Amino acid sequence: MKTEILDAVASKSIKEKIPHFEIGDIVDVNCKIKEGNKERIQIFTGTVIARKGRGINETFTVRRIVNNEGVERIFPLHSPNVVNVKAIRSGKKRRAKLYFLRQRSGKAVKLAQRHSTHTVSK
Numbered sequence: 001m002k003t004e005i006l007d008a009v010a011s012k013s014i015k016e017k018i019p020h021f022e023i024g025d026i027v028d029v030n031c032k033i034k035e036g037n038k039e040r041i042q043i044f045t046g047t048v049i050a051r052k053g054r055g056i057n058e059t060f061t062v063r064r065i066v067n068n069e070g071v072e073r074i075f076p077l078h079s080p081n082v083v084n085v086k087a088i089r090s091g092k093k094r095r096a097k098l099y100f101l102r103q104r105s106g107k108a109v110k111l112a113q114r115h116s117t118h119t120v121s122k
Helices: 002-013 099-103
Strands: 026-035 038-052 059-066 069-076 082-089
Touching (some): 026 069, 038 069, 038 099, 069 082
Antiparallel strands (some): 026 082, 038 059, 059 069
8 A cells, every 4th residue: 555655656756768878978967956046957977886776766876076076966867856867978887886986086087988889780
C-alpha cells in the first residue's frame, strides 16, 4: 500500500526524455537559477564523476576546476531545476566512480577521449 502511493507520486515527477550520458563524459548542465522574482538558466560544464540512485532518486555528480579550485555539484536527474543535460565529449574510463580525479590537477584531470566505433553500412 505504502509503496504504491509513493510510486504514484514519483511517476508524476519522472522525466520521460533523459539524455544519454555516461560517467567520464564532459557535459553541459542547464540549471534554473531564481534570483528574487527573476529566473535565468545557468550552464555548469564539467566531467561526470559519479551516477547513483534509481528512479526518482537518481543523481549525478559533475566536477570542474574554477580558479585552481575543484568544484563539484550533485544534480538530481529528474529535478525541474535541471532543464537539460548535453554530452559534449565522451571520455575513456575503467571505473564506475571517478573519485580519483579529486587528487589530480592540471592536464592529469583530462580523460582520454573515447572514439566511437560505429561503422557506416551501405
